[in-house]
Amino acid sequence: MFNRRISVALCMMLFGSAAAAAQNGVLIKSETMHAKPASSSAIVGSLAKGSTVNVIAKQSGWIQISSGKAQGWVRILSVRTSAAYTGSAASDIAGVAQMATGKRQPGQIVATAGVRGLSEEDLKAAHFSEAGIKELAGYKLSAASAQSFARQGKLVKQSVAYFPDPNANNE
Numbered sequence: 001m002f003n004r005r006i007s008v009a010l011c012m013m014l015f016g017s018a019a020a021a022a023q024n025g026v027l028i029k030s031e032t033m034h035a036k037p038a039s040s041s042a043i044v045g046s047l048a049k050g051s052t053v054n055v056i057a058k059q060s061g062w063i064q065i066s067s068g069k070a071q072g073w074v075r076i077l078s079v080r081t082s083a084a085y086t087g088s089a090a091s092d093i094a095g096v097a098q099m100a101t102g103k104r105q106p107g108q109i110v111a112t113a114g115v116r117g118l119s120e121e122d123l124k125a126a127h128f129s130e131a132g133i134k135e136l137a138g139y140k141l142s143a144a145s146a147q148s149f150a151r152q153g154k155l156v157k158q159s160v161a162y163f164p165d166p167n168a169n170n171e
Contacts (some may be wrong), residue, residue, distance in 0.1 A: 023055040025065070025081040033072025037062030038133070044072040055081060060122060 030049045035042040047053070064078045128154040141149075149155075156171045 004138045007155060023081045025053050025055055025063075025079040027051045027053060027074070027078055028080050031074040031079050033065070033070060035072060037064070037073045041073070045070045047074075055079070060118065075094055 020128055027049055031047055032043050033045045033047065035040075035044050047065075047067055047070065051067050053067045056064040056066055056071070058064070058076065059073075061076050062073045063079050064073050065071070065079065
């Protein structure tokens with residue numbers, strides 16, 4: 001019975017790889033679609049929160065989607081896809097086997113924090129871009145805008161103590 005479950009899981013992983021490339025998803029917030037994967041590109045439409053979309057491609061922090069006759073690029077964090085796909089069949093198979101047996105390699109990382117949409121290749125190819133830094137500066141909000149946003153969201157100011165300095169001599 002146990003071996004059969006592992007066999008079924010492995011077959012699903014291997015044969016499901018091609019299907020995973022064509023994913024479906026749902027917008028988790030209303031979003032403006034752009035012609036290219038950049039906020040400065042032309043706006044080609046908009047979709048409401050909860051819209052069902054088909055994932056066409058991914059690039060950096062953007063995802064190309066289609067819904068009905070509309071097609072464009074939105075921020076990747078705005079779409080919840082129907083399947084998690086790592087692209088590495090070997091690591092997926094190892095993960096399924098470890099999950100099924102309850103055995104993990106000592107010291108193996110089982111949880112990480114990261115940025116959705118950035119692959120290892122993206123990080124290795126990253127380089128300094130003065131134009132990119134200037135573009136980021138364009139997203140800066142004034143203190144008045146931030147305070148207005150906080151009031152609308154009924155956010156409450158809180159004081160949080162700093163951690164003690166680990167380099168300080170605590171004798």
